[in-house]
Amino acid sequence: MMKATTGITDLHCHTNASDNTFSVEEVVRQASEAGVATLAITDHDTTAAVPAALRLGAELGVEIVPGIEISAYDFDRKRRAHILGLFVRPEHSSLAQLCAPTVELRSRLSQEMTQRLAAAGYRITWEGVRRYAADGSSVYKQHIMNALVDLGYADELFGDLYRKLFSRGERGEPGIAYMPMRYVDARDAIRAVLEAGGVPVLAHPGQLGNFEAIPGWVDCGLQGIEVYHPSHNVEDRGRALHAAAEHGLIVTGGADFHGGYGDSGWPLGSIDAGPECMAALRGQVQLNKVR
The missing domain is CATH 3.20.20.140 (Metal-dependent hydrolases)
Known part of the structure; x- marks a missing residue:
């Protein structure tokens, strides 16, 4: 409609x-x-x-x-x-x-995702990611990707890098930042x-x-x-x-x-x-x- x-x-x-x-x-x-x-x-x-x-x-x-x-x-x-x-x-x-509990878990997993990315060599910090969700109830993958885009790692939010990092692994290995919710x-x-x-x-x-x-x-x-x-x-x-x-x-x-x-x-x-x-x-x- x-x-x-x-x-x-x-x-x-x-x-x-x-x-x-x-x-x-x-x-x-x-x-x-x-x-x-x-x-x-x-x-x-x-x-x-x-x-x-x-x-x-x-x-x-x-x-x-x-x-x-x-x-x-x-x-x-x-x-x-x-x-x-x-x-x-x-x-x-x-x-x-x-x-x-969902709201709390989502942010906790997002923090763990961010830590995994930092350990893998991405110049990203939890404090930096949280700024994108300053007025929100939770931190989402979108906020992590927003930080990565602004840091120059990608040109778009939901392109190849998003799929690489957050893939659930339905057609191969899961992404390094994938955390089951x-x-x-x-x-x-x-x-x-x-x-x-x-x-x-x-x-x-x-x-x-x-x-x-x-x-x-x-x-x-x-x-x-x-x-x-x-x-x-x-x-x-x-x-x-x-x-x-x-x-x-x-x-x-x-x-x-x-x-x-x-x-x-x-x-x-x-x-x-x-x-x-x-x-x-x-x-x-x-x-x-x-x-």
Whole structure:
């Protein structure tokens, strides 16, 4: 679903509280300038940017949907999964308790990655890397690569050097900076979103290969599916729409905006979830309250 002329609803966006190069203030202002009427702030494993986004959104006429994107795992099929929580209560303890270990582990592993690179001869320091994530909840591989690019080791963030250093080793040896990450169970992520008053949505299932898990996750409370996403091709969108119809899931979409750490071909507001999606989400929030 491509960009509409007015009243855009973009339900997947990050800030530098996680892995966007832009601050929450810059993101909300860009959304306003792009004609986005409704924007979900869905940082990875944190809602830290939501209060500021709500304040600035009120000033600029952009409705902010309080959200989160929980980094999760399908332990039955051994693959990653991302669960969006839309209309969550950002201060709710269920989100903090579930996500705090992920946030802490991510930064600790990033520090170990940085130390490995320094030991391998790269002129990189943990203090230097941390500066790129000064306003964030965690340090990401993107911040390490940003430091390497600025030090002259590469011309782009996600090119040959990134693949060489951080490869999981699916087609050979893992990269020297690859560190396996532990994630929470996707079912626990769904439950936490529900406990926080939100609507749990399966993010970009085509990208992570999550279609087979949908029936089981619906049984534990999944209520939406992200159909329109930059990573989805025609087949992915078709499969996601079929799953939505089969299981009564709300169809959502968003640009998954990461600023300089994302795909520049998909700026804020380039995917519009539409008014029907917002109406369905609002209705589901009310239904969840009476359950």
